Amino acid sequence: MKKRPVVKKGQTGDSGAWRASPGRSRGTPRPRYSALRLVSKGFTQGDWAKVWRQHDVEPRYDVVIIGGGLHGLATAYYLAAYHGVRKIAVLDKGYLGGGGSGRNTAIVRSNYLTPEGVRFYDRSLKLYENLAGELNFNVMFSQRGHLTLAHNDGGLRTMRWRAEVNKTQGVDSEVIDPDEIKKLVPSMDTSDRTRYPILGALYHPPGGIIRHDAVVWGYARAAAGLGVHLHQDTEVTGIDVHHGRVTGVRTTRGNISTATVVNCTAGWSTLISEMAGVEMPVTTSPLQAAVTEPVKPFLDTVVVSGSLHVYVSQTDRGELVFGASVDPFTSYSVRGSLEFVEGLASNVLKLMPGLSKMRLLRQWSGLCDMTPDYSPIIGPTPVGGFFVDVGWGTYGFKAGPVAGEAMAECIVSDRSPEIIADFGLDRFRSGRLVGEKGAAAVGH
Incomplete structure (x- = not known):
């Protein structure tokens, strides 16, 4: 993994409401509000600076992420904070966190059945343990057993x-x-x-359990502070592919030229993948x-x-x-x-x-x-520049941080990191399934 970039003193996000602390290495902005100002605004209902602002959809981005839930926002954040990729668009046909990220019961654990699954979810749990400090946002993680x-x-x-x-x-x-x-x-x-x-x-x-909307807001705020464009009410209507590689995305707010598209959707993951000509064994x-x-x-x-x-x-x-x-x-x-x-x-x-x-x-x-082996599909696909982070069944929220971290590294290096190598799409052709049904009989 590449060294995390240092945010220089005085660097601000798009909203102008945040600033980085001197010497902070992870690029997460800190609020300008003092405790007295916070109390004052609470009593007076004064105007609050927006956590992220609206942008026009630009004609070109380095990376386009489809899905404004936890996985999409985490991928955007780690791309920007850890790898210095800033020209990123996150597209959601509704509002941020309005899909599975806002409808789950926010249980976090790592006691899975397969060694691959245990390693993966334990890394995510470790990231959750430090997420409040990482994002400078209280995600209300309660490790109660x-x-x-x-x-x-x-x-x-x-x-x-x-x-x-x-x-x-x-x-x-x-x-x-x-x-x-x-x-x-x-x-x-x-x-x-x-x-x-x-x-x-x-x-x-x-x-334990965690506040799911706080996790979404924390990642969204941190990503926007690093220059990521968050486009709500922006539906993807098509993905352009030429000579086996992604070249662009069509949306209800205009067309975008890009060489990298990431499918981070739930419910509509098969429909999005089909736009790029990739079939998914998902129901x-x-x-x-x-x-x-x-x-x-x-x-x-x-x-x-x-x-x-x-x-x-x-x-x-x-x-x-x-x-x-x-x-x-x-x-x-x-x-x-x-x-x-x-x-x-x-x-x-x-x-x-x-x-x-x-x-x-x-x-x-x-x-x-749901996939046939109850494990996700995450990594590259046969279409160049088209990546997927889908098929999470009932446990996608648990995996949000590690999936975003690994997907960001996968995009930058153009290869699957070891922690997600066993969850690739090609396992369904080779028969190397990762059976997690024994640890997911009820999904939690």
Whole structure:
């Protein structure tokens, strides 16, 4: 990886609202507002400087990134901050973070099943741990621990298998018994009288939750401060390819000439790739989630049950966030369903009967791109200059930082870094699949 450029004293971003501190090496601007000014503006509702400003779509960019979510913004940031590429456009047909980045349940972990997956997601977790300092933005990362429950002997064997794989990669994971689970989650029914008795769990202390919109805003602000153009409400209608190489992108706001295009979309990843003549072995399915009324904090860890297809965590505001596996059909619909709520409530109460009186406030849905081996597709494609960062299924948010870091290096060096080499598109032709279904039965 190339040395990170130093932002000189006085260098400002496009909005003019930020400046770099002397000696800061990562290019992330710091705010000019003093504490007194912040308090004053809070009381007076004064005018705030824009974090990033609108730009006209220019006729040429060095790199065009399609998708203004976490992966697209992270790629733009690392290209600008680590590799000095500044002529970058991020295009989104809606608003920044309006897709999967704003619809997920923001769980972060690295206790996967394959050595390739564990190394990859652990690097992302390490980046998340330092992200607030990196971006000078509070991303509200709470490493409260992650529990994956086992309800039968087969599940317990899988947890022990995952624990050993994790340990060989230096990841903190261990199998704990019901008594230890009860200490971590007193509200859990760990008795042997339930329909789905809990035999043990894979405990992953570094796992936790993070504020997804804060992560998006942090990357967007930092990228814009380094000169990246963020174009919202800009839909891509075509990708020009001549003699096997990308030459440009067509949008609803004009045509762009470029030699490098990155597909960082979810839900529409196959449609974008087809514009460049690249087929993707991806299917798209909805994933639903729901949230309750806020209550006094009582759940300190993230709890996942693959057998019951449910997971639950509690936010810093006291709400319980629930989710399940993807809907059992392919669709681009993001409507919620009563069937999901009924099944979710039934399964949650099997784990925590004491939640029966809580009221469900709202539910939502997002789109998940699923690959045959439940692992992403990231890296170059047969079309020169066309890169993909797609197929993340239900765990793309966990991978945002490392995917952006690796994709930036891939674009600059024109080869896949070792950390993503196993996730290339060519694995589906060679049969070198990276099977992660055993660690993603419920997606979290």
